[in-house]
Amino acid sequence: xxxxxxxxxxxxxNQTTKTTIFYFSGTGNSLWIARALAxxxxxxxxxxxxxWDINQNNIDSQVIGMIFPVHMWGVPKRxxxxxxxxxxxxPEYIFAVANNAGQVSNTLVQLYKVMESNGLVLASGWSVVxxxxxxxxxxxxxxxxxxxxxxxxxxxxxxxxQVINHRVKMPVEKGPLWQRIVxxxxxxLSFPHxxxxxxxxxxxxxxxxxGLCIQLCPSKNIIMYDNKLSWQNHCDQCLACIQxxxxxxxxxxxxxxxYSRYHHPEVKIKDLLK
Numbered sequence: 001x002x003x004x005x006x007x008x009x010x011x012x013x014n015q016t017t018k019t020t021i022f023y024f025s026g027t028g029n030s031l032w033i034a035r036a037l038a039x040x041x042x043x044x045x046x047x048x049x050x051x052w053d054i055n056q057n058n059i060d061s062q063v064i065g066m067i068f069p070v071h072m073w074g075v076p077k078r079x080x081x082x083x084x085x086x087x088x089x090x091p092e093y094i095f096a097v098a099n100n101a102g103q104v105s106n107t108l109v110q111l112y113k114v115m116e117s118n119g120l121v122l123a124s125g126w127s128v129v130x131x132x133x134x135x136x137x138x139x140x141x142x143x144x145x146x147x148x149x150x151x152x153x154x155x156x157x158x159x160x161x162q163v164i165n166h167r168v169k170m171p172v173e174k175g176p177l178w179q180r181i182v183x184x185x186x187x188x189l190s191f192p193h194x195x196x197x198x199x200x201x202x203x204x205x206x207x208x209x210x211g212l213c214i215q216l217c218p219s220k221n222i223i224m225y226d227n228k229l230s231w232q233n234h235c236d237q238c239l240a241c242i243q244x245x246x247x248x249x250x251x252x253x254x255x256x257x258x259y260s261r262y263h264h265p266e267v268k269i270k271d272l273l274k
Contacts, residue, residue: 019044019164020061022052022086024068024078026218026238027133028267029099034067036154037097040161049082050218063164064091069133070100070107071237072190073183075114078218078236083118093167096125097160101132105183108172125172126160128153133239133262136200136252140262195219198235201242204257206249213241213250215273244269 019041025031025048038044045061049068064086068079075098086094094115098107104127112122131140131149140146163170174180198221213229214222219236222229242250243263251257 017043017063018061019063019065020059021046021065021067022049022082023047023066024049024076024082024218024238025267025272026069026216026236026240027243027262028264028272029130029133030067030069030097031267031271032264033097033099033128033130033153033157034065036157037065037067037161037164040158041164049078052082052085059089061089062092063095063167064089064093065095065097065164067097067099069238070098070104072187072194073103073105073179074107074187074191075111076236076238077191077194079111080114083115083120087118087120093123093164093169094120095123095160095164096172097128098125099128099130101134102129103175103179103183104173105175105187106180107174109174109180110184110187112172122172123167123169124163126156127173127175128156128160130264131262133243135239135242135256135259135261139260194237195221195234197237198231198233200253201229201231202251203229203249204251206247208247208249210246212269213245216240216244216269240272244272 021034021038021044023030023034023046034046038046066079066082068076096108096111098104108125108127111125115122129149130153131146133140207229209224209227211224214224217240218238219234221232221235222241223232242252242256243261248261
């Protein structure tokens with residue numbers, strides 16, 4: 001990304017402006033991005049979208065950001081549901097960061113259009129590539145590859161911070177045309193069925209019923225019934241349960257026992273539990 005502020009509309013930098021970042025994170029990628037971006041912006045509060053309904057804090061920020069993972073090549077339902085609350089905050093500048101494993105597809109364009117239909121303006125939106133946490137399709141890659149992605153992400157986040165500080169309004173980032181056609185079609189077909197996808201979860205003999213997965217699940221989709229874990233078909237597909245299981249006893253489908261677990265190395269369980 002070039003630091004060229006002559007493109008788009010911009011406002012003078014105001015170092016006293018408060019920014020609030022709302023994030024949705026299952027395995028820590030979005031939280032890590034939120035923290036790194038907050039360091040670039042200064043005077044920034046970070047709030048989990050999952051906790052927001054409970055906190056009901058008074059938000060008076062002029063700049064508000066949303067950071068979230070790409071789910072099924074589109075915007076997660078939890079983020080779409082959050083837009084009703086965002087509208088009530090009346091910020092002057094809204095930005096978004098969609099973390100993904102290299103296929104942002106039409107996600108930010110979709111978000112832009114949905115926000116526009118709700119009377120909101122998405123001023124800017126970026127794709128940040130991170131290690132994949134979608135374990136049903138494989139592991140996150142080697143540690144060397146992960147570290148390369150983290151290093152590249154830090155550079156991009158620094159550039160994003162400068163754009164936000166200058167209040168630049170610019171087109172959102174998007175994937176190549178074939179992604180936006182094919183993956184958007186898949187998203188529309190799969191999106192209504194995401195909650196029931198939890199039917200593929202199961203646990204092996206290593207499960208010691210510690211209950212961590214129940215505590216981590218943002219949609220309260222997992223319960224303990226008759227000394228067994230049970231899924232309630234309102235899953236977010238964040239995969240926090242399987243990726244953070246201390247025993248690696250949680251599985252999804254038939255292939256995950258062979259795959260490495262992943263969560264961002266700088267994010268701890270306590271960060272998500274709070």
